[in-house]
Amino acid sequence: MARIAVIGAGMGALAAAARLAVAGHRVAVYERTETYGGALRRVERDGFSFDTGPGLLPLPAVYRDLFLKTGREPLEECVELVQVDPSSRHVFPDGTRVSLPNTSRAGVVSALEDGLGPAAARRWGDFLVRAREAWDRSRRPLLEEPLWPNWQVLAEREPYPAVPHRKLLRTRTAGTLAEVGAWELRDPRLTALLESHALAYGLDPRRTPASAAVLPYMEHAFGTWYVRGGMRELARAVYERCLARRVEFHFGAEAVGVLEKDGRAAGLKLADGSVAEADLVVAGVAPGVLDRLARGTRPRGDGGVPAQRGAASRLTVLLALRGGRPEGTAHRTVVHTEDRAAELESLFGAAGGLPARPTVTVLRPDDPALVPDAGHEAVTVTSVVPAGAEGPWDAYAETLITAAGRAVPDLRGRLVRHEVRTPADIAGETGAEGGAVPAPALAAAGGRLLHPSNGTALPGLFTVGGWSHPGGGLPHAGMSGALVAGLIVEGPEFRGSQ
Known part of the structure; x- marks a missing residue:
């Protein structure tokens, strides 16, 4: 039985802690803030409740597996999972609106046929077949196995059969998602639909490899889910599972260094001057934080995948509205920009900046727990912004509210108040420089969108969470926890789930 110190209480770190504790290890989590969950936070004001991080859960099987492997109560006995249907509604610049059903390729094709015509629907259906092949080729090495020592194979091989x-x-x-849209889909609305899946993770579709076709495929194949009471409830359930497995938590305990002894990680130095000795250390932190904690530590092996830095961030506007949520309202609506080229150039061009007309995602959960009464509605509006951007946020929030008005009739007339969550807020909660949000790992593109392995050059030090393999996103964080636990429990020969 080893003593294991975990830095951070994000979702990947919590998943690793629960799995390691059930394997018989003594696990202690040291979190610099006063709560758990990483980016899965909640804001509560005057009877309204808002998620400030991820608002939906793809691939719930990852957390079902976590609860199955760490206790008697399955996930569904700890939280109420609701399948979101339609999975999403899309509002295009020409006024076309399309609602895509959940987990139904035939239903999606039918909806697109009604909204965009038979030819467009047929091309999207054919694209999903190719996307499935990309998923089948990349799923295990990118999600279920530790990063291959010869990761260059993943960097060079494009799994999407263009x-x-x-x-x-x-x-x-x-070779890129933008080229898939232009050459294979050949409809600006389909292109916008495809590229929105990359943009949601802060990825530039002009440079994102075609392998990102797996992102829309995951939604169509495995569905989109919501946790009743807000996504923060998922963090609460995982935290309570850790407590049930006797994981110790130390909040307000900032790690400032990783102790080394005899060439191995041997514990943590804490900001209050104390020391937490350990046999192994698991770090669920952003790259810049890891640099400060363990100077010179790199991913295991020569030529390891470099840490991603400078990713995009998010601006979120929390809207308290008078008037109840109308029947038939979609949980998620994507309002596409009228000028995608200008948006991408603003976000990812040399100058960087805030798009004048951004794509926004509007979340309108059907959840009485989020509002003071049936006569009100809690709405969240989110858009991608450059990491480290400084606003002016109040003025830009007005831009997002205007865009969201295309999805929410009489939005301004119903508005009671709003609150803005900026990249600085994300940085404060997660420690990521500039409030950067990690993207999931993707194959090809020279390895630019891979993430460092979960092992490091310092024996006994492992990394977990969105900034290490297999990257960002709620399911990926849960997978990283499973990989780290496997590497520690079974050793370097661990090859992932079977």
Whole structure:
């Protein structure tokens, strides 16, 4: 039985802690803030409650597995999972509106046929078939196994089976998500639908590899889910599972260094001057924080995957509205920008900045727990912004509210008040520089969107969470916890779930 110190109480760290504790280890979590959950936070004001991090859960099987492996009570006995249907509604610049059903390829194709026409629906259906092949080729190495020592194979191999495109006597295949949209989908609305899945993670579709086709495929194949009471309830359930497995928690305990002894990680130095000795250390922190804690530590092996830095962030506007949620309202609506090229150039161009007309995601949960009474509604509006951007946030929030008005009739007339959550708020809660939000790992693109392995060059030090393999997103965080626990319990020969 080893003593294991975990830095941070984000979802990946909590998942690792619960699994390690049930394996018989003594686990203690040291979190610099006063609560658990990482980005899964909640704001409560005057009877309204808002999620400030991820608002939906893809791939709930990851957390079902966590609860199955760590106790008697399954996930559904600890939280109420609700399948969101429609999975999403899309409002396009030309006024077209399409609602996509949950976990139904045939239903999605039918909805697109009604909204965009038979040809567009057929092309999207064919795309999903190719996306499934990309998923089948990349699922295990990118999500279920420790990062391969020869990770360069993943960096060089494009799993998406692109359709050859002939132009000016040349034949090419799509290498980026933008090229998939332009060459295979050939409808600006379908392109916007495809690219919105990358943009939601702060990825530039012009540079994101075609392998990102797995992102819309995951939603169509495995569904989109909500946790009744707000997504913060998922963090609460995982935290309570850790307590039930006798994980110790120390809040307000900031780690300022990793102790080393005989060439191994041997515990933590804390900001109050105390020391927490341990046999192993698991760090669920952003790259810049890890640099300060363990100087010079790199991913295991020569030529390891470098840490991602400078990712995009989010601006979130929390809207308290008078008037109840109308029947038939979609839980999630994506309002697409009228000028995608300008939006991408603002977000990812050399100058950087805030798009004048951003794409926004509007979340309107059907959940009485979030409002003071049936005569009110809690709405969350989110848009991607550059990490480290400084606003002016109040003025830009008005831009998001205007865009959201295309999805919420009489939005301004119903508005009681609003609150703005900025990249600085994310940085304060997660420690990520500039409030950066990690993207999931993707194959190809020279490994640019892979994340460092969960083992490091310092024996006894492991990394977990969105900034390490397999990257960002709630399911990926849970998977990282499973991988770290496997590496510690079974050793370096661990090859992932079977």
